[in-house]
Amino acid sequence: MADKRTTVDYAVAELRDGMTVGIGGWGSRRKPMAAVRAILRSPVRDLTVVSYGGPDVGLLCAAGKVRRVVFGFVTLDSIPFDPHFGRARESGEVEVTEYDEGMFGLALQAAAQRLPFLPTRAGLGSDVPRLSPELRTVRSPYADGEELLAVPAMPLDVTFVHLNRADGRGNAQYLGPDPYFDDLFCLAARRRFVTAERVVSTSELSGSGPVQSLLLNRSMVDGVIESPGGAHFTTAAPDYGRDEPFQKHYVDNAKDPERWPAFVDRFLSGDETAYQAEVRRFAGEVAA
């Protein structure tokens, strides 16, 4: 059986300019931030980023990696707006496809099911079709004859998700309250990478949580990366919650273009090990 363990930099090295990249999680929750940080270090650019957006979107925009964002929202949850995403939008430097949250899920589901589209009421009457004029409606062939929005499939080139546990084969488990859409992101993508808080033996997985928590099976995953703290500063409950002081520090620096380079220099210029060490140092400063 294939050992799929790899490193985050090997995984990100598969990215090519212009690819469509799915990022799992939701807002500032269980985001594959170690993978995002690896993308920041890579030379790749012009990505289409597909995300229930949190700080992943803001960071990638700030680093000039993004041509288009496909999103229903971008928020840091405890702080409503990501300053980098706001600046990217207000300067017009990124294009967007803005969907209703439910449409977004259907677009992934259609790709996962190898369907051209899925029908929905969501979006009808709103500005979503006006802002994405490529959207079409479809008429029910049954007696009701309802005309519904046909959400086109959104296939992904590569996706990154972060879970609590995985084995080396690619079976992976969430232990928090919400699976989000991580399994759909994997099923919609051609290449699928899971970062996990811990990589354990297969037999340990069913001991750590109910069998329903085994969200991904190994056929849905191409690469597994052990990445403790890999969702920082977003949540990875129950392993850890959101690092609120750090998130605030991120926002304070992101708001101020003069201060941002120093933040990048301190936290984002080295590898993941250096990042985690600097985060521990920051936590010590906050506590002091």
Added chain:
Amino acid sequence: MSGVSRAEVVTVAVAELFRDDGEIVASPMGLVPSLGARLARASFAPDLLLSDGQAYLVDADGVIEGWQPFRRVLDTVVPHGRRHVVMGANQIDRYGNQNISAIGEHARPTKQLLGVRGAPGNTVNHRTSYWVPRHSTRVFVENVDVVAGVGHDNAAKAGPAAQRYHDVHRVVTDLGVFDFAGPDHAMRAVSLHPGVTAEDVVAATGFDLDCTAVPDTRLPTDEELRLLRDVLDPDGLRDREVRR
């Protein structure tokens, strides 16, 4: 009971949104909507299911009674329709179109907001109300810049599939309670909070709004005040969200 604050009147007005909803999911966004839903659940609407805004359904004491992750909300709860959401609104117009996406031209907005979130799907699938903590001409505008939540006029224009379950219900603000029972489903005052005049509301609204001959919003009962002050919000956070 004396010394009833505006925030307490407003919270009861939000609770009243849920009065006859029965056994459906209440999804309140924000502090005052959450307090209102919990107050309704703890008093006159005991059948309500309360979303905690995360993955759980919780009873009035915070005990978990169900699992409702985001995927389930979008796949089945919203389209199934047994839900009443109270959302915020950065802009709202006379027909109940709501904007939480962006201010200005969408291609290059002057202010990026959250994004449309679930507002398009919510408004055409189930009952949707809005909470505006500061009623002003910045929020109550002639035309919203981006239609996230679908108003009555746009639902009608989009056809039967958009209108079939469309149910934009009411707007509660720090000045009053409003519905869409005016001509062509235009916004109309249902009640103004005690101490608020029709002139106050007209001055804070960027479109013609019928405020004539409306009663005062009812005051909280003694039991509602006890629940709010002693049980649901002992730290008085409500008074920070409603400042006048």
